[in-house]
Amino acid sequence: MSSSNHKTSARAISTEQIHHAYRAPEGWDAIPVGVHKASTVLFKNTADLHTPRARDGLCYRYGLHGTPTSYTLAARIASLEGGTHCLLVPSGLAAVTLVSMALLRPGDEVLVPDNVYGQNRYLTESWLPQFGITHKLYDPMDAAGFKALLSDKTKLVWLEAAGSITLEFPDLQGLIAACQARGILTALDNTWGAGIAFQPFDLGIDISMQALTKYPSGGADVLMGSVCTRERPQLHERLNHAHEHLGYGLGQNDVELVLRGLPSLELRYRAQDATTRVLATWMAGRPEVARVLHPALPGSPGHEHWAELSPEGAACLFSAVFKPEYGAAQVDAFVDALQLFGIGYSWAGPMSLAVPYDMRRSRKLPMPFEAGTLVRFAIGLEAEADLRADLEQAFVSAFPSPR
Structure with a gap:
């Protein structure tokens, strides 16, 4: 950056850097919001x-x-x-x-x-x-x-x-x-x-x-x-x-x-929502899975309340409850076999995630679904076809002979 009003200062470099004369022109504006960092806020007098x-x-x-x-x-x-x-x-x-x-x-x-x-x-x-x-x-x-x-x-x-x-x-x-x-x-x-x-x-x-x-x-x-x-x-x-x-x-x-x-929040929300609904519906048909929990799926607890209140929005999460005959170690092996799903907490980022849970350890009241091992999926911004292919290969790897 150059400035037409530059002049040599007799002040020390550190002083000049703190008290530099340059200010943005009056009325300067841009799309990004300016980043104002401060601990001390200065007063006029x-x-x-x-x-x-x-x-x-x-x-x-x-x-x-x-x-x-x-x-x-x-x-x-x-x-x-x-x-x-x-x-x-x-x-x-x-x-x-x-x-x-x-x-x-x-x-x-x-x-x-x-x-x-x-x-x-x-x-x-x-x-x-x-x-x-x-x-x-x-x-x-x-x-x-x-x-x-x-x-x-x-x-x-x-x-x-x-x-x-x-x-x-x-x-x-x-x-x-x-x-x-x-x-x-x-x-x-x-x-x-x-x-x-x-x-x-x-x-x-x-x-x-x-x-x-x-x-x-x-x-x-x-x-x-x-x-x-x-x-x-x-x-x-x-x-x-x-x-x-x-x-x-x-x-x-x-x-x-x-x-x-x-600015991209709604676009991302809608895109991840759409992919999640497709994958949740597909997952519900898998022979290894006892139930898929997702508000947009009929039969998921509270689906009727979701349909009345927010049928246009269902976020990027769904959980699959595996059949009781599949133990935690086998479900863990399924998660480990995934290649496009990271293993980690949080969600709504660009990368899809998968985390297994034993809900019997974290719930005290009776649950309205089977008590098998559960995997929560957070769907990111990858292509739906690629995510489904990854899920398919993980099922083959961890459940070679589904019953």
């Missing part, structure tokens, strides 16, 4: 220092709270979710933690579904009790049983649609209505829906969180989370107060990566 610098509810006092880059991402995620306020945190788990820590007090009770994201379950069962917060597990497919669990102590209910790993799709509207009737706050893990499958706040949800690690990023290269509310300023303030004092901060280069992923 001491009067400016002593004056609160909140603009539209945003705090430009210290880099920990945000910069124009992160506030731009927050605004875009709020729009994606149909919300009015959004807080960004370093991961999806941090988003879960923020909600529970901000809203629950000693003596309160929180309800979580038995198919909840594993780290939310651990937080609820092993961490929150240290603060005098109790919990109950509920069957997300049993509306009557759910209502019976609600009490005056219940202050927060976590919802997932679809459920983690086993992908049951609950009657979201019915569960939310039951909570509204008792004035209980509801928080939805909307990572699966991603703001594409359905608009959470139109259902009456109070809080919608996402792991931006998944679809909004799309690159399998960044960790981030979000917490959104709509037209609930007091609720947002409770969350924001906790957000500030828990010290949640973001690297602005990570924010840049998620901003870069947002």
Whole structure:
């Protein structure tokens, strides 16, 4: 880069680099959002220092709270979710933690579904009790049983649609209505829906969180989370107060990566969704498989609720429950034989993934399907024909004589 106003300076090189005179021309604009990195935020003078610098509810006092880059991402995620306020945190788990820590007090009770994201379950069962917060597990497919669990102590209910790993799709509207009737706050893990499958706040949800690690990023290269509310300023303030004092901060280069992923989010969601439906249907016909769990497949738990709420969106996940005669070692051999599927956690990135689970170790309530070994598939952006060929060769390798 050259500059026509360059001149020799008598100041030291380090000083000149910190206080360089070049500024972008007034009105400069480009498609990418500028990356503003800061710990220190400079004030014009001491009067400016002593004056609160909140603009539209945003705090430009210290880099920990945000910069124009992160506030731009927050605004875009709020729009994606149909919300009015959004807080960004370093991961999806941090988003879960923020909600529970901000809203629950000693003596309160929180309800979580038995198919909840594993780290939310651990937080609820092993961490929150240290603060005098109790919990109950509920069957997300049993509306009557759910209502019976609600009490005056219940202050927060976590919802997932679809459920983690086993992908049951609950009657979201019915569960939310039951909570509204008792004035209980509801928080939805909307990572699966991603703001594409359905608009959470139109259902009456109070809080919608996402792991931006998944679809909004799309690159399998960044960790981030979000917490959104709509037209609930007091609720947002409770969350924001906790957000500030828990010290949640973001690297602005990570924010840049998620901003870069947002324009292609819907295209990727639709493409991965379409491939996933084809492969899930094909997998359901395999003789080694007892059942395929995917909301768009008739017979999958909660299919009717999904069909009513979000038939245009079903994400990139499906799980195959193998027949009981095939043990964990044989299912592991099948996963090891896959060549295009990586073995690793997370999903919604470019590469397809496969992870085996023994659900008997992670669920406490009866499950609405067989208890064989399960493999969760996360479908990436590879061609459907190539993925199916890879699955076929893995079946031949691990199950030479299917019964």
